[in-house]
Amino acid sequence: MRLVLLMLVAWVTILTEGAASEKRLGVRAPRGSKWWSLANLGELSHDLRAPVKKLYNNPSLLPLTKRQRRLVTRNPGTVMAVVNGARMAIDECKHQFRNRRWNCPTKFESHRRSIFGKILQKGCRETAFVYSITSAAVAYSVARSCAEGGISTCSCDNRVHQRPAGEDWEWSGCSDNARFGHKFSRKFVDILEKGRDFRYMINLHNNEVGRVHVTNSLEKRCKCHGMSGSCTIKTCWMELPKFRGIGARLKDRFDGASQVLPGNGGMRNRKENSVRGRGRRRRRFNFSPANTMHKRPGRRDLVYFEDSPSFCDRDSSLGLGGTKGRECNQSSLGVDGCDLMCCGRGFTTEQYTVQDRCQCIFEWCCTVKCKMCTFNRTRSTCL
Numbered sequence: 006m007r008l009v010l011l012m013l014v015a016w017v018t019i020l021t022e023g024a025a026s027e028k029r030l031g032v033r034a035p036r037g038s039k040w041w042s043l044a045n046l047g048e049l050s051h052d053l054r055a056p057v058k059k060l061y062n063n064p065s066l067l068p069l070t071k072r073q074r075r076l077v078t079r080n081p082g083t084v085m086a087v088v089n090g091a092r093m094a095i096d097e098c099k100h101q102f103r104n105r106r107w108n109c110p111t112k113f114e115s116h117r118r119s120i121f122g123k124i125l126q127k128g129c130r131e132t133a134f135v136y137s138i139t140s141a142a143v144a145y146s147v148a149r150s151c152a153e154g155g156i157s158t159c160s161c162d163n164r165v166h167q168r169p170a171g172e173d174w175e176w177s178g179c180s181d182n183a184r185f186g187h188k189f190s191r192k193f194v195d196i197l198e199k200g201r202d203f204r205y206m207i208n209l210h211n212n213e214v215g216r217v218h219v220t221n222s223l224e225k226r227c228k229c230h231g232m233s234g235s236c237t238i239k240t241c242w243m244e245l246p247k248f249r250g251i252g253a254r255l256k257d258r259f260d261g262a263s264q265v266l267p268g269n270g271g272m273r274n275r276k277e278n279s280v281r282g283r284g285r286r287r288r289r290f291n292f293s294p295a296n297t298m299h300k301r302p303g304r305r306d307l308v309y310f311e312d313s314p315s316f317c318d319r320d321s322s323l324g325l326g327g328t329k330g331r332e333c334n335q336s337s338l339g340v341d342g343c344d345l346m347c348c349g350r351g352f353t354t355e356q357y358t359v360q361d362r363c364q365c366i367f368e369w370c371c372t373v374k375c376k377m378c379t380f381n382r383t384r385s386t387c388l
């Protein structure tokens with residue numbers, strides 16, 4: 006009996022510790038996220054290609070930490086790839102979420118704030134997506150840049166060419182260096198996630214999910230050589246698909262994201278996380294799914310621990326605008342439909358006309374002649 010009581014006390018202690026750390030989670034600003042504001046550098050200044058010493062002190066790199074600055078100066082050319090990656094991530098996030106209540110709003114105020122706003126202080130699905138898409142974009146952009154000769158410490162990845170070739174083709178050409186991209190992104194993006202509490206483990210996991218989807222999306226591309234298109238010799242290399250494809254995969258993982266429990270999963274992870282291999286941290290977290298009927302999330306699954314806000318109404322504490330004024334689709338039953346998008350508040354519909362080319366005919370040779378027609382369109386907007 007006494008033993009049972011003791012166990013009960015221990016259990017309750019564990020539970021309340023979990024709850025306490027969850028409370029703390031809400032107030033902390035996302036520390037590792039300032040580099041995203043590099044996306045807002047105007048015309049990329051020539052200085053960013055400058056000699057290494059100058060680069061370190063370049064004011065444009067203010068959003069970076071010292072360690073991040075050291076990393077980019079040690080790998081000349083990576084700043085451009087990071088800037089590019091941040092832009093790709095923002096574009097892709099906006100694209101994938103264009104028809105949803107939360108449509109990946111971004112705002113640039115200062116280096117001190119995250120460009121994605123306070124949604125990052127939550128631990129919901131949207132937070133998970135932002136972390137994964139940004140770290141994926143850095144991995145992707147660096148991998149590409151290596152292959153294009155933009156970074157002086159990496160080049161094409163010829164290691165993949167050591168795998169056996171096929172009967173009718175051989176390895177040749179330049180493969181995107183996903184391996185280097187992955188490693189760089191891990192160092193650069195994860196640098197501020199210290200892994201001391203549950204939120205950081207979630208972030209680290211989701212960062213890694215993004216990168217894994219990049220690495221796993223490498224595709225074999227081939228080219229034929231020989232007289233007039235005959236394929237006497239076929240050479241192949243590994244190439245990353247368009248980033249849109251990776252955005253779509255991550256969006257799928259968003260839809261099927263796994264809600265996990267803070268607490269017991271977190272404590273096991275803390276231990277694992279502090280084990281450092283030679284320069285490489287092993288990060289396999291054992292999250293416990295909130296629904297015990299669900300399987301544990303794997304390496305490719307996004308995880309979150311908090312329900313999303315409805316995103317219906319303006320919420321200035323989270324910097325959310327709400328869906329008032331958003332366009333909706335009257336004939337859709339999905340999340341872009343007026344019922345769901347406008348959260349039952351109703352909507353207005355207006356008619357408008359657009360001028361567009363129509364009745365085009367091809368004239369020999371070689372012009373296309375069109376008329377200008379007026380089309381009636383309707384637009385619905387949430388009240």
Ligand SMILES: *[C@@H]1O[C@H](CO)[C@@H](O)[C@H](O)[C@H]1NC(C)=O
Pocket residue numbers: 334335336337338
């Ligand atoms: C509106 O929704 C319908 C039904 O889902 C779809 O066929 C149509 O393409 C959508 N329109 C726009 C402008 O997205």
Ligand SMILES: *[C@@H]1O[C@H](CO)[C@@H](O)[C@H](O)[C@H]1NC(C)=O
Pocket residue numbers: 379380381
């Ligand atoms: C557009 O709407 C106006 C007014 O309802 C109508 O007179 C006109 O015929 C419509 N045009 C087309 C191309 O449907």
